[in-house]
Amino acid sequence: MAESAVFHLLANFAPFLQEEVNLLTGVRDEIEYIRDEFERMTAFLRVADAMEETDPGIAVWVKQVREAAYDTADALDMHMLRLGHHHGNGVRGFLHKVCCYIKTIKARHQIASEVKGIKSRLINISEGYQRYSDIYRRQEQGSRPTIAWYDSRGDALLLEEAELVGIEKPKSQLIQWLMEDDPQLKVVSIAGMGGLGKTTLTKKVYDDPIVKKHFQNHAWITVSESFKTEKLLQSMIEQLFEEVKQPIPQGVENMDTNSLKGIINAFLQQKRYVLVLDDVWNIHAWKSFRYAFPNGYCGSRVILTTRKVDLASFSSGECHGHVYNLMPLASEDSWTLFCRKTFQGNSSPPYLEGLSRDILRRCEGLPLAIVAISGLLTTKEKNVEEWERISRSLGAELEENEKLTSMSRILSLSFFDLPWNLKLCFLYLSIFPEDYSIDHWRLIRLWVAEGFVEAKDGMTVEEVAQSYLNGLINRSLIQVARKRNERRITAYRIHDLWREIIVSKSKEQNIVTLASERGIVWPKKVRCLSVHQYLDSEQESSCFTHLRSLIVFSSIDSFSILSKVALLGDGLRLLTSLDLEGTQLETFPNEIVKLCHLKHLSLRGTKLKTIPKSIGNLQNLETLDLKQTHVTELPDEILKLRRLRHLLLYRYHFSENAFRYGTGFKAPMGIGSLSSLQKLCSVEANHDNGIVLRELRKLTQLRRVHILKLRRTDGKVLCSSLEKLKNLRSLCVSAIQEDEIIDLDSLSSPPQRLRTLYLVGHLQRLPRWIPSAFNLVRVCLRHSKIRDADLLRSLQDLPNLASLDIFHAYVGKELCFKAGAFQNLEILWLGELNELIWVRVEASSMHRLKNLFLAKCKLMEELPSGIEHLTNLKSLHLFNMPDSLISRLSRDLQGGDYWKVSHIPCVITGGWKDDRWQEYFLS
Structure with a gap:
């Protein structure tokens, strides 16, 4: 992880080596030496990263390098602050330059001294590592005893089935897949985070008498993260030949991998076999064995267990198999297992039950x-x-108690397997409180501001950060907490035990400091401070002089926290991230505009009303998040922020008029000069004569734009700008009032990357270009009042459309979803269609639909005709629908409609009653 700090530092050397930066004699050479030394270190850091856990000497060296890189970056940035000035041209500019040089001579001597100190420190780090690593390795080769951690994974193979809980359903499904009548070789993959019991489940399936009898040959090999292909192939050969009591071929122990695979392949020809590859870590490991297994069309199976979802999908997809995503135990099963192990099968004593359940909650269904x-x-x-103490200090127990170190180590294997950049991103998640729902875009923007994301050709840094998130999800290290429309992930969470582990590791490596309770031990240099509850006032001021990030989650007065840290830490002058989301902030703190290095500023959800003109001082700002504040206008000085990538300023609110659910902001003239903008939400279009809409065409990097209060006469201007936005993915357009027509017909063709389209307001008809918007994934039509009976025709052939909302958007009596239409639609909302009487779904229409919502269609007294054709439907939601429709769904009603929905796992009715939202599950 030191590599991230070094790479970030190397990118910052250039300003100090440019001619216009006046350095004292000899300082330039020493800065170049420091840069070159860090460059040399990077060649070894990637290797060292993988060895930290097993080599304490390397771990110390890596930590020293990381701290030296951070301190060097701090020194260079402080130098820029001290010397920061601009000179004009001509005689006046020359005189100003001379004057500034004289005024800053003290600062130049100071940086010279600091550079010499850093150079000396790097030399000592390099020499010290060589000196002490030799001694350490000599000790390792001696007779000094070592204590090995106990790997309990092997115990999973010895457990009796009677000791297990919650195994019946997954075992039954896996056996069904193994026994299905298909002669092709298939791979059945079992995926899930460490500790879920993949090995235990697989062993019970593998040993089941029905499975044993069905297959002629059987073998089990445990691959693990550091496997040797030859050894595992030899083990498989031994098992296969011993099972049928045949002698093992001579010379097996000296054969290469290809010869060993050849023996296995020949042995298994024309046989029905089942093989287990347990604990596979990467696709390379799978490919190392794949071609040893012949497809003799005898119904053979390979069972593969892995922590990685993409590996499970790849291996099973390659061999036409199945993936079983193993889930944590249900609450009841967790309690059964807990009592069985803790109280020897008895019930919990009443006085301990509350504490027992609290401790169990932290396990979140993880059997291990x-x-x-x-x-x-x-x-x-x-x-x-005693039990209260354990509940309170579970993190310390994981770190220190030998009874839990094995479990902690097994979980941590997934962390050790991460590449260096993902390790740092994962540890950074310790900033969030326990059970916190982590917003997708908030996390990405914080990672980018922290410098964790490495730039790649052809990708924005946000897209690279998204690939990092995918890597963590794939390894089951973070969990999806919330999705929008089944596809777009909007929030994540971390398993409680994983959080305990990363909080410990993050503290150990000084990645994040948590202010979550009184009396904590503070590190010498706090670099990232996350305030959950308290911020003691007893800290030494030097503690905060290197602070780079401040994130406040507490609802206490953030202004007092900011002022307190500013006083202690020399004004937070090096801060790059400041996140005060949801805090009780009413006025814009003056300290903020002094933070020249600030890249990320979030004041989301505060009570802020105005932004000062001095915001223009923050010329390194990349994110300004003012969502859900009371700010409605930005000063013209915002146009100085040429690096701004995300400008978010809008507010949702409830209103008697459902149309007016949100407000944006009045954009300053010349907003087109912010050419780096990727997200602009939400601009109100009614404050000028279309000038701001014309300016949009200059923002060619825009990925997402929201336009509010659009007038009919603005349509052509907006369309001419949209034609220039080739990178646009999301477009939201809302009319100034409900009866105002949105006219987007002058757009000759849609942005070809457009994925999401929201149109809120009166449409005479759908824009004629919609059928050619082939990448659209979601379309939301609200208050459109379309009368054309062919509303669906423009949408039905869109190949990627997964979500469709028609809300108060159609005034016809009938809707027909034609056969073969909407082939990829997964979510359908039909709401407030006050004239709608019936809906027909023809066979083979919407065959992938998973969720259907019907709301406030007051004349619709029958379920959609043909709903029984929707065999993949997972849920049906009926909100504020006529009582006559709901009553016909009773399973006891003769001649009712229950038979139409009996195949749907979840049928929910509900609505507002007595000022309270109520829901009822019918199935």
Whole structure:
């Protein structure tokens, strides 16, 4: 992880080596030496990153390099602050330059001294590593005893099935897949995070008498993260030949991999076999064995377990198989397992039940954790005080208690397997409080501001950050907490035990400092401070002089926190990220406009009303998030922020008029000069004569834009600008009032990358270019009042359309979803269609539909005709629908409609009643 700090530093050397930066004699040479030394270190850092856990000497060296890189970056940035000035041309400019040089001579001597100190420190780090690593390795080769952690994964193969809970359903499904009547070779993959019991489940399936009898040959090999192909192939050969009591071929122990694969392939020809590859870590490992397994069309199967979802999908997809995503235990099963292990099968004593359930909640259904923590509890006195202590200090127990170190180590294997950049991003998640729902875009923007994201050709840094998130999801290290329309992930969460682990590792490596309780031990240099509850006032001021990030989650007065840290930490002058989302902030703090290095500023959800003109001082700002504040206008000085990439200023609110659900801001003239903007939300278009809409065409990097209060006469101007926005992915257009027509017909063709389209306001008809918007994934039509009975014709052939909202957008009596239409639609909303009487779904229409919502269609007294054709429907939601429709769904009603929905797992009715939202599950 030191590599990230070094790479970030190397990118910052250029300003100090340019001719216009006046350095004292000899300082330039020493800065070049420092730069070159860090460049040399990067060649070894990637190797060292993988060795930190097993080589304490390397771990110390890496930490020293990381701290030296951070301190060097701080020194260079402070130097720029001290010397920061601009000179004009001519005689006046020359005199100003001379004057500034004289005024800053003290600062130049100071940077010279600091550079010499850094150079000396780097030399000592390099020499010290060589000196002490030799001694350490000599000790390792001696007789010094080592304590090995106990790998309990092997115990999973010895567990009796009677000891297990929640295994019946997954076991039954897996056996069904293994036994299905298909002669092709298939791979059945079991995926899930470490500790879920993949090995245990697989062993019970593998040993089941029905499975044993069905297959002629059987073999099990545990691959693990550091496998040797030859050894595992030899083990498989031994198992296969011993099972049929045949002698093992001579010379197997000296054969290469191709020869070993040849023996296995020949042995398994024309046989029905089942093979287990347990704990596979990457696609390379799968490919190392894949071609040893012949497809003799005898119904053979390979069972593969892995922590990585993409590997499971790849291997099963390659061999036409199945993927079983193993889930945590349900609450009832978790409690059963906990009591079985903690109280020897008895019930919990009443006085401990509350604490037991609290401790169990932290395990979140992870069998490995439940068993390990139960084992710890069995050694403790069964009294409230002791169990309260364990509940309160579970993180420390994971780190120190030998009964839990094995579990912690097994979970941590996934962390050790991460590349260096993902390790740092993952540890950074420790800034968030326990059980916190982590917003997708908030996390991405914070990662970028912190410098964690490496630029790649052809990709924005945000797209690279998205690939990092995908890597963590794929490894089951973070969980999807919320999705929008089944596809777009909007929020994440971390398993409680994983959070305990990364909080510990982050603290150890001084990545994040948490102010979550009183009396914590502060590091010498706080670089990233996350305030959850308290911020003690007893810290030394030097503690904050290197602060780069401040994130406040507490609802206490953020202004006092900001002022307190500013006083202690020399004004937070090096701060690059400031996130005060949701805090009780009413006025814009003066300290903020002094933060010249600031890249990320979020005041989302505060009570802020105005932004000062001095915002123009923040010329490194990339994100300005003012969503859900009371700000409605930005000063012209915002146009100085030429690096701004995300400008978010809009507010949702409830109103008696459902049309007016949001407000944006009055944009300053000349907003087109912010040429780096990728997101602009939400601009009100009614404050000028279309000038701002004309300016949009200059913002060619825009990915997302929201236009509010559009007038009919603005349509042509907006369309002419949209034609220039080749990178646009999301477009939201809302009319100035409900009856105002949105006219977008003058757009000759849509932005070809457009994925999301919101049109809120009166449409005489759908824009004629919609059928050619082939990349559209979501279309939302609200208050459109379309009368054309062919509303659906323009949408039905869009190849990627997954979500469609028609809300108060159609005034006809009938809607027909034609056969073969909407082939990829997964979510359909039909709401407030006050004239709608019936809906017909023809066979083979919307065959992938998963969620259907019907709301406030007051004349619709029957379910959609043909709803029984929607065999993949997972949920049907009926909100504020006529009682006559709901009553016909009773399973006890003779001649009713229950048979039409009996195949749907979840049918929900509901609506507002007595000022309260109520829901009822019919199935």
